[in-house]
Amino acid sequence: MSRSEAASSQHSRVTIAQVASHAGVSPTTVSHVLSGKRAVGAATRGTVMDAIRELGYRPNIVARNLRTRRSHMIAVVVPDITNPFYAVLTRGLADAVDAAGHGTYVCNTDGQHDRERKFFQDAMDRGVDGIVFASGETASQVMFGEVDQQTPIICIGAQLDHPLCDAVIPDDETGSRAAGSFLASRGYQRIAMIQGPPHYGVSRTAGFRSAMQAAKRKVPAELMVRGNWTRKGGYEAMKTLMALKVRPDAVFCANDLMAIGALDVAHELGLSVPQDVAIVGFDDVDAATIVTPHLTTVRNPAYEAGGTAGDLLMSRMSGRYTGAGRTVVLPCPLIERGTA
Amino acid sequence: MSRSEAASSQHSRVTIAQVASHAGVSPTTVSHVLSGKRAVGAATRGTVMDAIRELGYRPNIVARNLRTRRSHMIAVVVPDITNPFYAVLTRGLADAVDAAGHGTYVCNTDGQHDRERKFFQDAMDRGVDGIVFASGETASQVMFGEVDQQTPIICIGAQLDHPLCDAVIPDDETGSRAAGSFLASRGYQRIAMIQGPPHYGVSRTAGFRSAMQAAKRKVPAELMVRGNWTRKGGYEAMKTLMALKVRPDAVFCANDLMAIGALDVAHELGLSVPQDVAIVGFDDVDAATIVTPHLTTVRNPAYEAGGTAGDLLMSRMSGRYTGAGRTVVLPCPLIERGTA
DNA sequence: CCGCTCCATCAAATCGTTTTGCCTCAGGGT
DNA sequence: ACCCTGAGGCAAAACGATTTGATGGAGCGG
Numbered sequence A, B: 001m002s003r004s005e006a007a008s009s010q011h012s013r014v015t016i017a018q019v020a021s022h023a024g025v026s027p028t029t030v031s032h033v034l035s036g037k038r039a040v041g042a043a044t045r046g047t048v049m050d051a052i053r054e055l056g057y058r059p060n061i062v063a064r065n066l067r068t069r070r071s072h073m074i075a076v077v078v079p080d081i082t083n084p085f086y087a088v089l090t091r092g093l094a095d096a097v098d099a100a101g102h103g104t105y106v107c108n109t110d111g112q113h114d115r116e117r118k119f120f121q122d123a124m125d126r127g128v129d130g131i132v133f134a135s136g137e138t139a140s141q142v143m144f145g146e147v148d149q150q151t152p153i154i155c156i157g158a159q160l161d162h163p164l165c166d167a168v169i170p171d172d173e174t175g176s177r178a179a180g181s182f183l184a185s186r187g188y189q190r191i192a193m194i195q196g197p198p199h200y201g202v203s204r205t206a207g208f209r210s211a212m213q214a215a216k217r218k219v220p221a222e223l224m225v226r227g228n229w230t231r232k233g234g235y236e237a238m239k240t241l242m243a244l245k246v247r248p249d250a251v252f253c254a255n256d257l258m259a260i261g262a263l264d265v266a267h268e269l270g271l272s273v274p275q276d277v278a279i280v281g282f283d284d285v286d287a288a289t290i291v292t293p294h295l296t297t298v299r300n301p302a303y304e305a306g307g308t309a310g311d312l313l314m315s316r317m318s319g320r321y322t323g324a325g326r327t328v329v330l331p332c333p334l335i336e337r338g339t340a
Numbered sequence C: 001c002c003g004c005t006c007c008a009t010c011a012a013a014t015c016g017t018t019t020t021g022c023c024t025c026a027g028g029g030t
Numbered sequence D: 001a002c003c004c005t006g007a008g009g010c011a012a013a014a015c016g017a018t019t020t021g022a023t024g025g026a027g028c029g030g
Helices: A002-009 A016-023 A027-035 A042-055 A061-068 A084-098 A113-125 A142-146 A172-185 A202-214 A231-242 A256-268 A302-317 B002-009 B016-023 B027-035 B042-055 B061-068 B084-098 B113-125 B142-146 B172-185 B202-214 B231-242 B256-268 B302-317
Strands: A073-078 A103-108 A130-133 A153-156 A165-170 A191-195 A224-226 A250-253 A278-280 A327-330 B073-078 B103-108 B130-133 B153-156 B165-170 B191-195 B224-226 B250-253 B278-280 B327-330
Touching (some): A027 A042, A073 A113, A073 A302, A084 A103, A084 A302, A084 B084, A084 B103, A103 A113, A103 B084, A103 B103, A165 A172, A165 A302, A172 A191, A172 A250, A172 A278, A191 A202, A191 A231, A191 A256, A224 A231, A231 A250, A250 A256, A256 A278, A302 A327, B016 B027, B027 B042, B073 B084, B073 B113, B073 B302, B084 B103, B103 B113, B130 B302, B153 B302, B165 B172, B172 B191, B172 B202, B172 B250, B172 B278, B191 B202, B191 B231, B191 B256, B224 B231, B231 B250, B231 B256, B256 B278, B302 B327
Parallel strands (some): A073 A103, A130 A153, A165 A327, A191 A250, A250 A278, B073 B103, B130 B153, B153 B165, B165 B327, B191 B250, B250 B278
């Protein structure tokens, strides 16, 4: 093997200079052969290519990054990669930018603002070409003080007033409205909602309310309860709903986990779903098809969100687009399954 | 703000040379203040620190990487970050190395060998300090031909005979044996197993067999069926088991998804679990506590695996350890829940 | 034969650090 | 007086690529 022979002959990696001397040309020429930025004679090119192959040359990307000021690396900062929503989002992003040769540097913040800031700093210092920020709707804009005006930032799920910051936001409100309208169209009369904690998921509540208004359904305060996004929280919220003197015949939950908790209560009470009570969730997590019956829900397009974030990023990195912050909103379609 | 003032005054970032001239010293001295590798007079240090603060200097990490030949970045190559097992593993790794200032570059291979090779190359070219390879048990050692002897590699779930490659392997076999013994100790007589596809998960099968032998349970061939790791696969395997003239009263599944499929069949047939038939899974995925009753299973320690991979890596990167490949095996404890 | 354009190539500067070798000065021991 | 040591500082050489300006011919019209 010429490769291993070359590798063993010298401790470290082959440099462009060694290729050049082996081929009897200057480093410049080798660089031009590789990049194609200037014309190179066919014969010379052949010699150089041979030398490259023979020595097993691989370019040192760090050196290139230093000179070109591009790293072909983008940072994605999420609360927790363990959360399937962010895992899928990250995958969508990775798939979108992979073809263009960009790697993805994943940062877990656990939603802590100081970690968000730390990773912003770190990403800038490392010279990433772009940052995708998906820390949920509570994205404080504190950390943007730290940011270099050069590197593009994409915000997912929240709109920020940073000049060069594009945003991609799933259309929670329309999705929730669809869920509400759907329940109404099925003839359910007393439709309740299990919301998220105060100040969270407000657009989901808004969409639901607007649907109820359009369908001429009254929603007394007792039918609007809250949970903390967890299965247990949904369980308890559903308990209080079912303890009402006159029970709801349908309930829309602000996320799937709470919907699953609500389903637990229905099973516990011996209620059949959706005959006795209908349930609709939001997010379309994997678990939605594991419970029985399968959960009717609204899809939160994580993969697509990551993908369009990647596209927006690349359009800026390439210089194709240099204008003000764009906003693309993604539809959240209703997925009809067994619980409504 | 002195920071923004400095930033606006010049287009690009502040360099160490600017700090030096602002403080009236040489770049060398600034570097020494930052790194502490050589003594610097207290007065000088103060001046330099002030200059750094005043100009808002941030070191250019790319330049540093080029000079020091370390990137403080480690690559983790997994089949798919979307798979919760690998997401958790990645998080464990990230948490372990984060404190030491290492970032994690995530690569999704989808289990394709050419992508594995491509990312190996890419990671080497980018100058990562280490690679964690978690592409499951079928890790071909093809891509190791590409690898620079310098950069340490940790293999998760498979043992490779690369000289400097440490391995961390979850103890599937003991875990499976525990599952089998547990079923036997509960008095189940006809214990079946739904295995993975041929050549996969052999140690899980081995552990189960050894437990059966120790418990003096016969396992006729008809009780050893196969699925393809999916819920559907488990469903079908369970169907054929339940179509037997004499049914098993317990079944151990090589992973949770198949166990959930088996559970579907039990529900469909009106069998009560675990009275009529017991079911035990493997992995302890989130879904295990979503099904009813909650799945009794064997825990596959993803987080710990990622964490110890990080530790092994750091011990090599720091030069603390330079010996032959180590192997650490992680226990897979049985988690008793409702299905057995 | 001159001037012009193209093509191919090269030398040298640059990116922003870290690190090595050398210098100076002060102080202490003999 | 002399040597030695340690502290504190600087100049310059890496690190390994890309990029710019210059150069030397070749081809060609006038």
